[in-house]
């Protein structure tokens with residue numbers, strides 16, 4: 001299901017309030033234009049009607065693509081420190097919908113699904129670029145660690161985190177861009193570069209040997225090296241299932 005509601009949006013730059021179409025969830029097969037918008041980087045991105053700045057709306061969304069087998073819970077970037085709780089919520093929602101309360105023929109689909117949790121629409125876009133190009137996102141995350149370790153010039157330029165931006169059709173090279181930390185405490189300068197496909201292939205081949213060292217990231221829905229950031233106390237934002245606007249996490253009870 002993808003229900004679109006015209007919703008008041010407050011521009012963070014000028015506090016102008018304008019109305020924009022906001023999706024509560026995205027079903028990629030019934031609403032392929034929403035999938036296209038995510039991949040194009042235009043999903044939930046609007047121009048303020050007064051100051052014309054770009055406003056990226058972030059909210060909780062359940063993204064599903066039954067044809068390709070993708071089940072991705074999207075949370076606002078500020079929820080990233082709560083990745084454990086959010087990941088468990090996405091996983092249990094998936095199990096309720098496709099295993100426990102699903103008709104027998106639907107339950108047979110479950111093993112082929114990739115279940116993930118992401119924080120922010122740009123991270124959803126990155127995850128879909130990987131999935132659509134048959135890139136193993138675990139290998140991509142390990143590759144990010146290698147790139148930052150092997151390229152001191154990136155760290156010298158202030159780059160602290162990377163994001164996949166695309167795949168070159170001709171040779172399979174992977175385009176990376178710098179990205180801010182989830183809480184935007186460290187703003188990364190814009191850096192973009194290509195990584196040859198054989199560099200990724202080498203990481204992919206080495207993946208089995210890394211399974212123990214990265215057991216939680218490899219087994220759970222939050223596949224992102226940012227999970228290794230040092231953190232203070234995880235902010236308490238309440239039980240996600242408690243509020244009405246979060247009923248997307250109760251698909252079998254709706």
Ligand SMILES: [Zn+2]
Nearest residue numbers: 011014048051
């Ligand atoms: Zn504005």
